[in-house]
Amino acid sequence: MELNAIEKFAPFCLSCLGRAFGKVGFGLDNRERGIEIINQLEIKEGSELQERLISQESNCTLCEGLISEIPNFRDLVLESFSDFSISSFKIGTIVDKDILKREVEFQLLFGEGLGEALKSQLNREIGISVYKKAKIDALMDNPDAVAIIDTGYDVVNLEIKSLFIEGNYNKYDRTVPQTRWPCHSCKGIGCDKCNNTGQLYPDSVQSLIARHFTIASSCSEDLFHGMGREDIDAAMLGRGRPFVLELRMPKNRSLDLLEIEKKLNTENEGRIKASKLKFVKRPRVAELKNTVCDKTYRVDVSISDKISIESLKKGAQRLTSTVIEQRTPTRVSHRRADLVRPRLVNSVDVISFTDGMAELVIRAQHGTYIRELVSGDDGRTVPSLTSLIDAKCKVEVLDVLNLHLQAKEEKND
Numbered sequence: 146m147e148l149n150a151i152e153k154f155a156p157f158c159l160s161c162l163g164r165a166f167g168k169v170g171f172g173l174d175n176r177e178r179g180i181e182i183i184n185q186l187e188i189k190e191g192s193e194l195q196e197r198l199i200s201q202e203s204n205c206t207l208c209e210g211l212i213s214e215i216p217n218f219r220d221l222v223l224e225s226f227s228d229f230s231i232s233s234f235k236i237g238t239i240v241d242k243d244i245l246k247r248e249v250e251f252q253l254l255f256g257e258g259l260g261e262a263l264k265s266q267l268n269r270e271i272g273i274s275v276y277k278k279a280k281i282d283a284l285m286d287n288p289d290a291v292a293i294i295d296t297g298y299d300v301v302n303l304e305i306k307s308l309f310i311e312g313n314y315n316k317y318d319r320t321v322p323q324t325r326w327p328c329h330s331c332k333g334i335g336c337d338k339c340n341n342t343g344q345l346y347p348d349s350v351q352s353l354i355a356r357h358f359t360i361a362s363s364c365s366e367d368l369f370h371g372m373g374r375e376d377i378d379a380a381m382l383g384r385g386r387p388f389v390l391e392l393r394m395p396k397n398r399s400l401d402l403l404e405i406e407k408k409l410n411t412e413n414e415g416r417i418k419a420s421k422l423k424f425v426k427r428p429r430v431a432e433l434k435n436t437v438c439d440k441t442y443r444v445d446v447s448i449s450d451k452i453s454i455e456s457l458k459k460g461a462q463r464l465t466s467t468v469i470e471q472r473t474p475t476r477v478s479h480r481r482a483d484l485v486r487p488r489l490v491n492s493v494d495v496i497s498f499t500d501g502m503a504e505l506v507i508r509a510q511h512g513t514y515i516r517e518l519v520s521g522d523d524g525r526t527v528p529s530l531t532s533l534i535d536a537k538c539k540v541e542v543l544d545v546l547n548l549h550l551q552a553k554e555e556k557n558d
């Protein structure tokens with residue numbers, strides 16, 4: 146290698162020199178590699194040439210002093226961690242493009258593929274330094290915290306892994322939606338129409354469940370991922386509906402789920418209930434969103450024409466094990482494509498029938514519109530209870546009794 150060529154990049158620190166062979170030889174750090182290279186080039190300690198080539202880390206023209214700033218970066222990272230209880234972390238760095246370009250040119254003088262990148266040394270040595278001071282584990286795969294240091298501005302951008310809590314919810318209050326529903330007029334900012342709450346409804350299953358989690362974790366935001374949803378005016382009974390609550394940027398990660406479950410169920414008795422709470426990982430959200438299953442509903446149906454219980458039962462019987470054709474109901478056509486969907490109705494059972502009000506239990510394939518199965522939706526659903534008993538039927542109350550998720554659970558129905 147040409148000393149002249151190397152000299153053009155001088156002065157540089159021992160780390161930056163050693164890094165040119167960063168991928169060669171084990172058990173040496175880059176400073177030690179730098180000394181090794183100096184020896185191999187037979188540059189004498191204290192010689193004028195050495196003075197010209199090697200500088201203090203803070204005066205290095207290759208890393209522009211970044212290596213000397215490692216303790217400073219460590220402190221910035223520790224400061225950014227101070228509000229959060231975390232048990233693992235990863236470091237990333239943003240380094241000026243010109244520095245990186247110069248480094249590549251310099252390292253090419255020593256041969257291709259031998260050098261380690263400056264970022265990689267920074268990440269490693271800052272990581273070790275943080276570990277030593279704070280005794281938090283450095284973890285490449287899925288750590289609690291990722292600290293990205295912008296080395297040009299001494300700024301740390303901290304990403305904290307969300308917490309994911311899965312559970313089942315029941316809803317007994319037929320006035321609360323599943324998730325927060327921003328006010329149409331102000332889009333959540335708060336206005337006269339929504340009493341400055343920003344919400345169309347004062348409560349939601351989400352807000353009632355999330356409240357205690359938000360307090361316990363001091364998170365910045367919560368997201369509610371349900372396995373489907375029921376209408377606002379429908380209750381969710383039985384074993385409940387699975388959901389995952391996501392807590393973003395939580396300051397505290399160790400939550401007593403049983404304690405929180407107790408608190409929120411006591412507070413919301415008769416309105417909603419959460420059960421089977423457990424910590425899960427992010428992929429569970431997509432899994433939940435992609436799960437479909439049969440459902441059983443309990444409905445109160447008003448029947449306007451006079452009919453006998455026998456003909457009602459006969460009509461219900463004829464719907465059992467029947468594939469119906471449902472064209473997208475008018476009430477949802479603004480958000481769903483206008484299609485005819487075949488849906489299997491597993492069973493329709495008449496529980497009671499008095500004074501023109503029938504109570505039915507209906508089990509049907511996922512995606513069946515139960516209100517339209519009953520009413521016929523002006524001929525868009527064929528057949529329907531209305532068409533089969535030749536009397537106008539309308540769902541007055543609709544509750545979800547159960548989601549049939551697993552064969553194992555079905556035995557307990």
Ligand SMILES: [Zn+2]
Nearest residue numbers: 158161205208
């Ligand atoms: Zn340097």
Ligand SMILES: [Zn+2]
Nearest residue numbers: 328331336339
């Ligand atoms: Zn508003």
